Amino acid sequence: MARIRLGMVGGGNDAFIGGVHRIASRIDDRFDLIAGALSSTPEKSAASAEALGIPRSYGSFEEMAEAEAAREDGIEAVSIVTPNYVHAAAAKAFLAKGIHVICDKPLTSTLEDAEALESAVAEADALFILTHNYTGYPMIRQARAMIEAGDLGDIRIVQAEYPQDWLTAPMENEGVKQAEWRTDPARSGAGGSVGDIGTHAHNLACFVSGLQVESIAADLQSWGAGRKLDDNAHMMLRFAGGARGMLWSSQVAPGNENALKLRVYGEKGGLEWSQEDPNYLWFTPLGEPKRLITRNGAGASEASQSVSRIPGGHPEGYLEGFATIYNEAADAIRAVQGGASRESAMGVLPGIAAGMDGMRFINACVTSSANDAAWTKL
Amino acid sequence: MARIRLGMVGGGNDAFIGGVHRIASRIDDRFDLIAGALSSTPEKSAASAEALGIPRSYGSFEEMAEAEAAREDGIEAVSIVTPNYVHAAAAKAFLAKGIHVICDKPLTSTLEDAEALESAVAEADALFILTHNYTGYPMIRQARAMIEAGDLGDIRIVQAEYPQDWLTAPMENEGVKQAEWRTDPARSGAGGSVGDIGTHAHNLACFVSGLQVESIAADLQSWGAGRKLDDNAHMMLRFAGGARGMLWSSQVAPGNENALKLRVYGEKGGLEWSQEDPNYLWFTPLGEPKRLITRNGAGASEASQSVSRIPGGHPEGYLEGFATIYNEAADAIRAVQGGASRESAMGVLPGIAAGMDGMRFINACVTSSANDAAWTKL
Amino acid sequence: MARIRLGMVGGGNDAFIGGVHRIASRIDDRFDLIAGALSSTPEKSAASAEALGIPRSYGSFEEMAEAEAAREDGIEAVSIVTPNYVHAAAAKAFLAKGIHVICDKPLTSTLEDAEALESAVAEADALFILTHNYTGYPMIRQARAMIEAGDLGDIRIVQAEYPQDWLTAPMENEGVKQAEWRTDPARSGAGGSVGDIGTHAHNLACFVSGLQVESIAADLQSWGAGRKLDDNAHMMLRFAGGARGMLWSSQVAPGNENALKLRVYGEKGGLEWSQEDPNYLWFTPLGEPKRLITRNGAGASEASQSVSRIPGGHPEGYLEGFATIYNEAADAIRAVQGGASRESAMGVLPGIAAGMDGMRFINACVTSSANDAAWTKL
Amino acid sequence: MARIRLGMVGGGNDAFIGGVHRIASRIDDRFDLIAGALSSTPEKSAASAEALGIPRSYGSFEEMAEAEAAREDGIEAVSIVTPNYVHAAAAKAFLAKGIHVICDKPLTSTLEDAEALESAVAEADALFILTHNYTGYPMIRQARAMIEAGDLGDIRIVQAEYPQDWLTAPMENEGVKQAEWRTDPARSGAGGSVGDIGTHAHNLACFVSGLQVESIAADLQSWGAGRKLDDNAHMMLRFAGGARGMLWSSQVAPGNENALKLRVYGEKGGLEWSQEDPNYLWFTPLGEPKRLITRNGAGASEASQSVSRIPGGHPEGYLEGFATIYNEAADAIRAVQGGASRESAMGVLPGIAAGMDGMRFINACVTSSANDAAWTKL
Structure with a gap:
């Protein structure tokens, strides 16, 4: 099956969790990370993207959502790995374009933001996955x-x-x-x-x-x-x-x-x-x-x-558990692309409901x- | 130093905690268990005492307190290992006779009993030790x-x-x-x-x-x-x-x-x-x-x-921790017999205050x- | 059942293993330690015996074997807790008098000594128990x-x-x-x-x-x-x-x-x-x-x-395992005194064969x- | 830094270790796996390659070494993950073409094969890395x-x-x-x-x-x-x-x-x-x-x-240790490509000497x- 075209918001510099998402997305070989708005300024973002070998860099997540949605080979999904207070706005921008969202937790920084995001998810034509990675x-x-x-x-x-x-x-x-x-x-x-x-x-x-x-x-x-x-x-x-x-x-x-x-x-x-x-x-x-x-x-x-x-006795760790969330996210994305309902596609994956909880x-x-x-x- | 003459109230039959107290009292060789009111009836008590090699058996703790206090070679201390609701009455009986009390926990079954016992301890000419054994x-x-x-x-x-x-x-x-x-x-x-x-x-x-x-x-x-x-x-x-x-x-x-x-x-x-x-x-x-x-x-x-x-690596266990309470109780008894204050004699031993807590x-x-x-x- | 009258050879001063044997002999209340030749000189032995509350002290194990065997209330068994090279001679002295021997391991310091002891055990009218305590x-x-x-x-x-x-x-x-x-x-x-x-x-x-x-x-x-x-x-x-x-x-x-x-x-x-x-x-x-x-x-x-x-979850340790050897030794001694064969009395207790091995x-x-x-x- | 173009010999079907090498090569994003001779027949190899999304499949390692060496965008390195008896022949084929070899252990199935491979490594213009993965x-x-x-x-x-x-x-x-x-x-x-x-x-x-x-x-x-x-x-x-x-x-x-x-x-x-x-x-x-x-x-x-x-407390496991070998292999390959000596490039990586040992x-x-x-x- 073809790999899923993936973008990333946040995760530049030495941010801990961005690197984790990137490794997790590679372990089972289901994603190609091809676009990013990795930092708070276009310059920093471009530098991070180049260092990471990510071909397309954007100055902001808004710009990225717009541009990628317009491309035939644009990203199918995006990972949001910013500090909490950016989650809601970024997620809504991509969901509005039908781009699947894989978002770090907690959902948002305020309950108001969370409720707005909940509505956006309900109306969107895309999946929202929250990386409660320990469930993997x-x-x-x-x-x-x-x-x-x-x-x-x-x-x-x-x-x-x-x-x-x-x-x-x-x-x-x-x-x-x-x-x-x-x-x-x-x-x-x-x-x-x-x-x-x-x-x-x-x-x-x-x-x-x-x-x-x-x-x-x-x-x-x-x-x-x-x-x-x-x-x-x-x-x-x-x-x-x-x-x-x-x-x-x-x-x-x-x-x-x-x-x-x-x-x-x-x-x-x-x-x-x-x-x-x-x-x-x-x-x-x-x-x-x-x-x-x-x-x-x-x-x-x-x-x-x-x-x-x-095999047993050869330990798997944190990154493999995280990768399972990405692997199942890939399954879910391909399933809804193939016509499955969002609910059936999600399976046990944590989503907006877990986020609201x-x-x-x-x-x-x-x-x-x-x-x-x-x-x-x- | 001569061993301390010890009695026991409760602990007959197959009661778990009585046997523990007896082993604990022997490990450091500081006590001789010579009298008991081990069960609820004189017959059962006598049978238990004989089986355990305890020379003097009594039909009740009241009788035992009376008789032992009257003997020159009577017990110096008593262990109370009955169900909780008996603790207060038994302890008071011995304290009133100047016999040191080593009592299982919790202190009593009601706060009223506990307060009465607290007063009795304050007035007594004897130590009251509560076997919060894990402190050992x-x-x-x-x-x-x-x-x-x-x-x-x-x-x-x-x-x-x-x-x-x-x-x-x-x-x-x-x-x-x-x-x-x-x-x-x-x-x-x-x-x-x-x-x-x-x-x-x-x-x-x-x-x-x-x-x-x-x-x-x-x-x-x-x-x-x-x-x-x-x-x-x-x-x-x-x-x-x-x-x-x-x-x-x-x-x-x-x-x-x-x-x-x-x-x-x-x-x-x-x-x-x-x-x-x-x-x-x-x-x-x-x-x-x-x-x-x-x-x-x-x-x-x-x-x-x-x-x-x-030595380290040769594990000690529950019984040795319990024995330490008995060993320190022996030290404390000898100390007050030698004129030390009750407070200084007790050291870190748990007593009535721990019981009230x-x-x-x-x-x-x-x-x-x-x-x-x-x-x-x- | 009456306690077994016990003596001890070695174990004076701050010897580690002598104290262990004494505690082990007390835990299950099957022995009374009443005689000792605890050190290399009569003076040191007497001082140790007094400090430990052991009533009869001897200047040597030979003297002790002789004297105790002659008493009506003499020891029934002896614990040998000296350095290895003394084991054989001491054990033979007591076995020759029909006094049961509980001996620390290893059996002896030389194979010649061991073989001589093996013969002595075979001919003796007493049990020989080797404290391979971990088996307890x-x-x-x-x-x-x-x-x-x-x-x-x-x-x-x-x-x-x-x-x-x-x-x-x-x-x-x-x-x-x-x-x-x-x-x-x-x-x-x-x-x-x-x-x-x-x-x-x-x-x-x-x-x-x-x-x-x-x-x-x-x-x-x-x-x-x-x-x-x-x-x-x-x-x-x-x-x-x-x-x-x-x-x-x-x-x-x-x-x-x-x-x-x-x-x-x-x-x-x-x-x-x-x-x-x-x-x-x-x-x-x-x-x-x-x-x-x-x-x-x-x-x-x-x-x-x-x-x-x-109960489970309340740890027993090294001393209790050691005490089991003493407890079973008491059983075995009472059994042979009651007419049982030495082999049946020993059960799983380690003896001369384990020592020779x-x-x-x-x-x-x-x-x-x-x-x-x-x-x-x- | 550009990713290293990688091929693989063996590792088709459900072979355990081939999948491990592939994940290990992806975790740190230093390799692109682009060619393979994954199985014993051209048909099976092609099927495995397609299933894994590997663009170029070959019928044998000999064919692959020949063809890839001739391409400008041919593989720079190859992973050998066959049963032991194939290691030597496969490794020699790629080393002869100047293609770096990452080989599973043990080195070979016979000492003769090992010695021949040792000579080939000595003469080759390429690195030989043995995946003693636990060293990672x-x-x-x-x-x-x-x-x-x-x-x-x-x-x-x-x-x-x-x-x-x-x-x-x-x-x-x-x-x-x-x-x-x-x-x-x-x-x-x-x-x-x-x-x-x-x-x-x-x-x-x-x-x-x-x-x-x-x-x-x-x-x-x-x-x-x-x-x-x-x-x-x-x-x-x-x-x-x-x-x-x-x-x-x-x-x-x-x-x-x-x-x-x-x-x-x-x-x-x-x-x-x-x-x-x-x-x-x-x-x-x-x-x-x-x-x-x-x-x-x-x-x-x-x-x-x-x-x-x-971070500490988030466990890494077997795959990450394995990935470190791949990551360091990538460093070493880039280093020798940049003119470093083979010895200095290898650092602590296990190579032919560890294999001979x-x-x-x-x-x-x-x-x-x-x-x-x-x-x-x-």
Whole structure:
């Protein structure tokens, strides 16, 4: 099948996440990155494009959407990897032209932006895919499938956490660019750690358990001197249907790099998974010894094997999980181009609904915390 | 030094915790167990005493307190290992006679009982020691000492959890005696998991961090059909001085045996410890690689070495941690017999204050949960 | 049942292993330690005995054997915890008086001594028990039982290792007493690491697999400057029946405390166990996920539960494994006193045969290494 | 920099390793795969090429070498990913045309072939790179750099192992293609497990320690019924300079997927690394606690950071390590095209010398084992 012609907005210079998207788009060889508006100025964009071997560079995403839509060989899809506050405008520009959008998370920096984008997606003749990349990990897929199949019985408890330590010291005052925009409400939105990483934990908890969070009691804190956004957040969760949970997000917990961890317990068993060791899934059927299920190993099911590339014991990592989102995005794009409905084409891919859930999660956290941790509906 | 003459109340038959106390009292050879009121009837008590080689058996603790106090070679101390609701009365009986009390936790089954006992302790001419045994683990001692020495800087976040799985199915309806009394409010008190194991996590969080919990927002649940007490509890914590925390206790999380875990984070570093692997303490000085400190290994400090018995790499376990409480109780008893003040004799040993903290913790959990998780002062 | 009257030879001062034996003898309350010849002089012995609360002290083991045998209330059994070169003479003195012997390993310092002791045991009217304490770990018992039951099918491969690091630097030249005698051929025998810890790994490999080592190819080295005995040894093993194995013992591998590890593989599955985390046994049935079997947890069998004291998730350690040897020694002594045959009384307890196997193992290692690692029969 | 024009020999159908090379060549975007002779027949090759979107397909590698060398836009480099016995002929064909060769390991199936290829490489005007991919793991690079920098002092002991379990049952008799050729001497060469995976462990031991194996004592076994090549091998190693080691390779150890593990001990410290958890490197400076160094985390040095793509705590895996070999191959090719010497261009990339070492290792293993494990020079 021909590769999909891809453009990119953002991701110039030394931006971390742009490079990740580019590698992820190459791993399964489904995309050709041929156009970009990579930086905030035409000059910087052109320099980045040349350095990356991207043939067509534009001065702005508006210009790019216009020009590419007009070409016969224009891009079919675009990756948006800018800071959060640019997501909505950029996505709407491409959707309006029927160009499929692959957008980094969280959806936007404000709920208003998010709602406007939601409308745009509903009206668009194109797909909107949100890269909640952790859903691409094979053992996450297997965990979801096991719960769906009833291996845990009714779900009672969900424990999610995502601690990091990179903001323990006030890095934003020391010229670290990542730290600057991620702690700036104008560019990141109302959530600090809850927006940046709490959304990942929330998304994963729902994706795996198959449950929706109904209300949240949240206690947000800022430990960095003068920091405006939360860098540590404690939450209690109530899920629709009755399950309960806890969620911890932190950027100030020394000894944690990207220690996203999910534990789900039901009446018949329990599952545990850790992002830093993603090829392992621990499964305890009640009353039996704990089992270590490995990616593509004995015990791996179709759900994980179908998104694995190499044999068990040869670890896949973050980039492969991310690549699965791109690979499935390619499938989905080709499917709708072939006439499939958007819903059927999306499959388990995270889209606008997951994005809206994330925005409501951030807002509920901030609101609850402002109300002394009162239970707040999403 | 001569061994201390010890009696025991409760602990007959196949009671789990009585046997633990007896082994703990023998390991360091500081006690002779010579008297008991081990069961609910004189006949059962006598049978248990004979089976255990305990020379003097009594029909009740009242009788035992009376008789032993009258003997020249009577017991100097007594271990109380009954279900919670008996603790207060038994302890008061011995304290009134000047016999030192070593009592299992939680302190009592009601706050009223606890307050009465508190008064009795204050007036008594004897020590009251509460076996919060996890404080006896060497690496817990080291963690406490490191925090006290400032190795973590100001403490910001405390994460404590104690999940088990033994009540996932309704064992109390299947004739399991342990499950029966631990799920019965009349014998256990108002707290289920929060009383039985949440108190351990709370105690350890405070013991190690050196902080006091000021208020709690708690969400208690009962998953077992018809169960009257909580078997799963989610809590957010606010400590005096500003630190924040979370606490999870559960008896319905399949795959967890006694998975008590404590993590403490400060501005300069983090510590992690797990009861199931107690000889290890993970320490991350901010900006440096994580270090695995082992009991009696390189990196072990005086605080842990002084309560270790064997070389590093030869694991000590639960019984040795428990024995340390007994060993220090022996030191304390000899010290007050030699004229030391009760306070100086107790050292870091948990006593009535820790017990009252635990009772207030249980009550705050139950009250908060009844008020939709409103913040509740301890 | 009445406690067994016990004496001890060696174990004065700060000797490590004597204290271990004493604790182990107390844990299950089967022994009263009432007599000792604890040190090399009557004065030191008496001082140690008094400090330990042992009522009768002797100036030598010969004197003690004589005197205790003559008393009606004399010791029934004796623990020998001296350096290796004293084992044979002491053991023979007590065996000759019909006093049961519990002896530390390795059996003796020379094969000649061992053979003389073997004869003495054969002729004695008393039991000889060798404290290969690692055989007392519950999960080792379970591993042995699983292999005996055929859970692994025919055994093909045995991987054993026991690395330490305490002799990496030349401690024996720095006044460390343990290091002095353990590196001195006159007091330890022909084997350094192979005698001190290689024998443990060899014993455990055979105990668990149910196989006997038939021949060894060994490459022994001394890394410590001027050290006369091996401190690192590499071995390849051939077992009777065809299985093969490797064994590594080391005292110079930085980062290893007492990292005894055993892995056994058969045609139907594999088992893995590590002494530093002894409550876990990893079992992989071929073609299924790895299972984590825990002591007294789900999956624990009678073989491990019968030698466990406390619930799963509450770790037992080195001292409890050691105590199991003492507990079973008490059973065995009472059994032969009651008329049972010595063989039936011993059960799985290690005795003179295990000791002779260990001596032959040491000699084969030394001989093979001297012959450029030629295969050498045991 | 322009991408390198790449061809591929082998790797059609569902061959495992061909797909790995293709992904590895894409991850860092340094190659365009534009030509292939992917299968044993022109028809199959063409079908595979079309399915993979490779524009030019050839019926044989000879034809491809001829035709591509004649084109101005012909391939600059070729990846050889056939079964072992084809490596030598294919590599020589391309080297003779000045086309750089990236070849899978082991070098060839016979020592004769290897020597002929060695000559061809010496005379060629092109680079020869052998994909000992495990050398591309960041923490392996760091381990090598730490040892080179003297962090461990003089190296004493190297423990290497590579157990798998996929041949525990006789898969080659059940139609598994991978199992068929890997157990066939005509296609694999004289070594079974020692050739397939023992060479990886040997290569890594030398790469990291900076030492060369001087002689080997090997005990090779075949456990699979009727299997002609070894599937389990025990080895003792003597390194030039005096260090000693052990090496275990196995394909019949249930519970092991690709459990390559390396441990190196020197007079000042120890290092441990496991391929299944490749983002971690354990370092113990003698007398200090063990440190967990993570890829791109605190403690990561330039040696590992320079071959890392994403932040610490976001795991990289097997494919990224493999991609580093391709990335450095691209650097090397551009360097020699720019006039650099072959030696300087290669840097730490494994080449013909590493390949010859591997062949001598296989031969020494087979020879030693045939001589009852006599020490055999490489």
